[in-house]
Amino acid sequence: MLHHRLLAATGITAIAALTLTACTGEPTSDAAAAEDGSTVVTVATQRQPHLYAAYLYEQFGDAEGITFEVVPMANSTDELNALATGDVDFALMGVPTVISGVSQGQDVKLVASGADGGSGLIGAAGMASVEDLRGARIAHVPGSSQEIALRLTLEAAGIDPDSEVELVSLGYADMSDALARGDIDAYAGAEVNASISLLDGSARVASIYETEIGKVNIGLAVAGSLAEEDPELVQTVVDIHEQATEALREDEDAWIAGVQEQFSFDQAVLEQAAQNIWLRSDLSTDYVSQVEALGEQMVSLGAIDEAPAIDDVLTTEFVSGE
Template identity: 45%
Template sequence: MNHHLPKAGLTAALGLALTAALTGCGTSNGADGGSSDTVTIGTLRSQPHLYQPYFMERFAEEGVSYEVTTFDNSPDIKNALSSGAIDFAVLGAPSMLAGSAAGEDVRIIGSAANGGSGFVGTPEISGPEALAGARIGYPAGSSQEILLKLTLEAHGIDPDEDVELVNLAYPDMAPAYESGQVDAFLSAETGVSIALEAGAHEIASPYETPIGGVNIVFGTRAELIEDNPELVQSVTDSFIQAIGLMNEDPDTWVDGVVETFGLDAAVTARSVQNITPRYALDEAYLTELGAQAEQMVVFDQISGEPDLDTLIDPTFVEASEFAE
């Protein structure tokens, strides 16, 4: 079922979700007289690397159903999660790191997707060495902002002096490039693939920094973990199986994204080749996530590093019978 909500209905939907969340997940009586849980999950609209929630209903345990609510950006998802308006979230790692640094009751219980970013520009920009004076789009406060600044610095380019950085929302990135507002951008899919399909080319890989491909995570609140760990495990199991489907059957993944959001099929097919769905919180991943937290401090996205031992709870992915 397509649960994509128009902006006009989002406030009302979150109000209803918050009412249910005050007592945990929404609960109702099933046909057999037993109780059932409606789990609310937040994600971003129109981004293939955050599509996992739409497949989770296929793998729902008996008595559990999923309601997907879409947002325009990851900070809004994190705020809804922290407030209790939603139960779980698939969102950008920086938002969870920022929430934890601010003392919010959020927990990362799985990774969700690596990659999904790209640094592209006009054919005249042959490589990083040709970027001097260029106008470069980026989404402020995101993984891509850090990747852009680290990539520029690695090639001897001062982000503050040698180029002009233009803060743009994800949906505005490709149109800004096509209209000539920016010469290049480092942003997320599907904007990257839209530009590539229109003749842009990759300037440099955004993954050759200490952060690697870390981008999207799966999260919830400590309160829900404490109150209902059985449900958290059930939801995590569904999430892991959704990840498996995306990896094993990318055509179904592409078809789902196209049907849900009305995106171009060729662009979507290209974009998923730049995304690695995943769930594990292994040592290598945690090292890269820690590097991202450090760089968020360096680039003034947060004032202090979060306590990763508190923020990250690998218990549920490690305990899942569906984990490999």
């Protein structure tokens, strides 16, 4: 039976409808939600279009007796920590952070994919190839899928990422402005900043997806203990995640409109970004292989000491199939 989860009296509050959160992007409070007999499930996510599906969960949760609380966070590391401490139940987050967490013994597991792509290798106007990055100042988020792909891309072009470029740690949201000011020469970043830069005249230096890890980026994660203790709850949430993701996949206009309302992004930017995002929820054989390759590359690049077994990183028992 679905159990009732108690919430700590922190800043985590419920959202009653998408329209209630549209202006601020913050969850709004509805104290009755936790007292009406429904199960309260908290989901961490980030302010990016490829992590928007969590805001749609509530539309499918009522029939299952679930009230969803969406908790916006700054990055996947914060989400991992929130999962580990039990502050949230689920998280739409970067797959590399899940792998890193598992390698360090943290109790986290992928139960579905979330989105592929949503990344870009963007440079100043006139940059036409990876070779143009030699000697450049390149921004990245340490430990992200973009950093892994950037390093692999540079190495494939014969450029040593540790000596022939200057890697600069920078948050996703700051990258497009930093490039526009000339503080950096390029960045390996995420949407919507990639599209903002492209519309402002910057260059897509090269595809960031032509490596062993492909487009793998975002997944739905849960504490492994919750998956073991309450598999019915996890199954129900994964089913809802699949429904929400498919609804967005089938209606791109509604997806763009929802993201625009939630986060106040420019529509032209979102239309550009949507062409660089592939929403998904499955854990196909190919996807699992890419996650394995990602773990191996993280070892080779020194991000983790040892790649965890794939069965420790994810489970396919809750997804509906390929």
